[in-house]
Amino acid sequence: MNQPEILYMVVPCYNEQEVLRETAEQLKNKYSALMSEGLISRESRxxxxxxxxxxxxxxxxKELHEKAPELYSGIDLAHNSGHQNAVLAGLMTVKDICDMCITMDADLQDDVNTIDEMVKKYYEGNQVVYGVRSARDTDTFFKKFTAESFYKFMKLMGADVVYNHADFRLMSRRVLQELANFKEVNLFLRGMVPLIGFQNCKVYYERHERLAGESKYPLKKMLAFAVNGITSFSTKPLKLITTLGFVMSVASILAFIWAFIAKIGGFTEHGWSSTMCSIWLIGGLQLFCLGIIGEYIGKIYAEVKQRPRYIIAEFLNDAENKQEKN
Structure with a gap:
């Protein structure tokens, strides 16, 4: 390492007024330590x-930027674009003015002290450094079960994701430039970044409890995020429809045989057998398959419109190379 390189942190924020000042203070202290050790440039933001x-x-x-413009920058999106789009907006805005970039959430659940190791791994030649949870001891049983099931199911569906990794990662400028070539509207960065390749590694940390405020990912959003991730990176659900259709057809035949025997034995009312088999089995199968197909058609519909993934209203930065990316 000849001289320290420029590190930009991208921190997406949605209704984070309770924790934002503390997050800024902790990151400020971390930056000061890294600069003192000569690990990052004083042009870092x-x-x-x-x-x-x-x-x-x-x-x-805006207040943080006015008090310390040499450290804090801000991007204001014109409307709520979603977590993944907010992260991408930050990455694409700073990709040409930094040497490396780390993304993390504003709730301080990701360990700030892990940044040191990430930067060191970058200087060792890694283009991507993934922050991976070492354990889920602070999660409830339901949260732990659903999260682990999600990663396992994604792997089963053929999506290359890093187990127990969210959006806490370091990427080099080269990786950010390659990421800019991905034009899809339905973003799932946890799957997109591994597709880029390059030398990478993992660093492990213990995830903390949220310092203040409420989680921005309730169960409904988590389920939607999981569906988006699976359908964005795998066509196996479509292939499984054929298999499911075959299995359900066999099951329907068996059900008809059972219903016929039950009818002969006089155990059912007239019309019950045909109703059970036709409505429950065939109807349920059709609705399920149509739902899966509909998910993919919806994604195609969103992609072909080619609407901007985000719109930047304002970028606060004292660096010379100011950019705005739509």
Whole structure:
């Protein structure tokens, strides 16, 4: 390492007024330590991305920038675009003015002290460094079960994702430039980044409890995120429809045989057998298959419209090379 390189942090924020100042303070202390050790350049910045927050999040970001423009930057999206789009907006905005970039959430659940190891791994030649949870001891049984099931199911469906890794990762400028070539609207960064390749490694950390505020990923959003991830990176669900159709057809034949025997034995009312077999089995199968196909058609519909994934209303940055990316 001849001289320290520029590190930009991209921190997506949605209604994070309760925790934002503490997050900024902890990252400031971490940056000071890294600069003192000569690991990062003094041109490094912390970029908060306001994803259409309804509280005072953007006001706090502007306040931080006004007090320390040499450290804090801010991106204000014109409307709420979603977590993945907010992360991408930050990455694409800083991709040409940094040497490496780390993404992390604003809730301080990701361990700030892990940044040191990430930067060191970058200097060892790694283009991507994944922050991976070492354990899920702080999760409830339901949260732990569903999260682990999600990663296992994604792997089963053929999507290359890093187990127990969310969006806490370091990427080099080269990786960011390659990521810019991915034009899909339905974003799933956990699957997109591994597709890029290059030398990579993992660092492990213990995830903390959320410092303040509420989770921005309730069960409904988590399920939608899982469906988006699976359908964005795998066509196996479509292939499974054929297999399921065959299995259900065999099951229907067996059900008809059982119903016929039951009818001969006089155990059923007239018309019950045909109703059970036709409506429950065939109807349920058709609706299920149509639902899967509909998910893929919906994605095609969103992709062909080619609408912008995000719109940047304002970019606060004192660096010379200011950019705005739509």
């Amino acid at each position: 912390i970029v908060f991305v306001n994803d259409g927050s309804k509280d005072q999040t953007w006001g706090i970001i």
